[in-house]
Amino acid sequence: MRDRPSGFANPWFQLWLSVLCVLVSELLLKRGASATAHLAENWSWTGITGLASPLVWVAIVFVIISFLSWLYVLKYIPLSVAFPLSRVVDVLVPLSCWFILGETISPRRWCGIALVVVGLAVVAKPVARLEERL
Amino acid sequence: MTLWSFVLILISLIAFVAGQLLLKHAMESTTANGFRNAKVISLLSCGTSCMTISFFLTLGLLQHFDLSYLYPFQGLSVIFISVAAAVVLREKLTLQLTIGALLISAGIVLVSLS
Numbered sequence: 001m002r003d004r005p006s007g008f009a010n011p012w013f014q015l016w017l018s019v020l021c022v023l024v025s026e027l028l029l030k031r032g033a034s035a036t037a038h039l040a041e042n043w044s045w046t047g048i049t050g051l052a053s054p055l056v057w058v059a060i061v062f063v064i065i066s067f068l069s070w071l072y073v074l075k076y077i078p079l080s081v082a083f084p085l086s087r088v089v090d091v092l093v094p095l096s097c098w099f100i101l102g103e104t105i106s107p108r109r110w111c112g113i114a115l116v117v118v119g120l121a122v123v124a125k126p127v128a129r130l131e132e133r134l
Numbered sequence: 135m136t137l138w139s140f141v142l143i144l145i146s147l148i149a150f151v152a153g154q155l156l157l158k159h160a161m162e163s164t165t166a167n168g169f170r171n172a173k174v175i176s177l178l179s180c181g182t183s184c185m186t187i188s189f190f191l192t193l194g195l196l197q198h199f200d201l202s203y204l205y206p207f208q209g210l211s212v213i214f215i216s217v218a219a220a221v222v223l224r225e226k227l228t229l230q231l232t233i234g235a236l237l238i239s240a241g242i243v244l245v246s247l248s
């Protein structure tokens with residue numbers, strides 16, 4: 001790992017920014033896709049009818065921001081470290097679905113969420129130790 | 135879940151993994167060559183195309199399934215990407231990274247089954 005900038009340009013900060021933008025975009029996409037599901041005809045499986053919803057367009061802006069910060073992350077952090085860590089979004093998405101969209105979380109799903117958190121900790125711990133030494 | 139939707143999920147997953155590998159490779163090349171470079175630009179456009187295909191397929195699937203059910207399928211990509219990063223990009227996969235990736239994937243699959 002090479003020298004990396006601090007503050008806003010810090011790749012770990014950018015990783016968080018990317019994850020949060022993905023989270024927001026997923027929630028917006030679900031709202032937008034549901035709202036346009038009735039438009040679905042021959043081409044519905046491509047998702048192109050989703051573009052009829054303004055929420056989907058806002059979501060696309062968030063996707064672009066997350067994409068740019070993700071590219072920046074890739075420049076500095078190995079994919080096999082950055083990608084598993086970015087899956088923190090798989091904990092945040094069901095939790096937000098529960099909070100905001102009112103979807104339910106079963107006991108088994110709670111177990112899955114817990115397992116992901118443990119996995120994240122296992123990946124993040126050696127990285128954090130590595131960072132301390134730098 | 136029908137066979138057709140399973141195929142769509144699989145295609146969007148493969149496009150996603152391929153896209154990530156291309157983008158990582160492109161961004162590593164920028165350190166040596168900068169952005170104004172035919173190789174970097176073609177890698178970035180291929181990677182972005184893969185991600186776009188995956189994005190629209192996911193959007194289509196979202197019209198028919200709950201987000202909290204559908205999205206975690208991408209969690210399987212953790213295993214695919216860790217392996218691909220080790221094989222294709224020659225990144226060093228430590229024991230801890232492997233265990234962590236397996237735990238994350240197992241958790242995500244559990245989430246998607248319930």
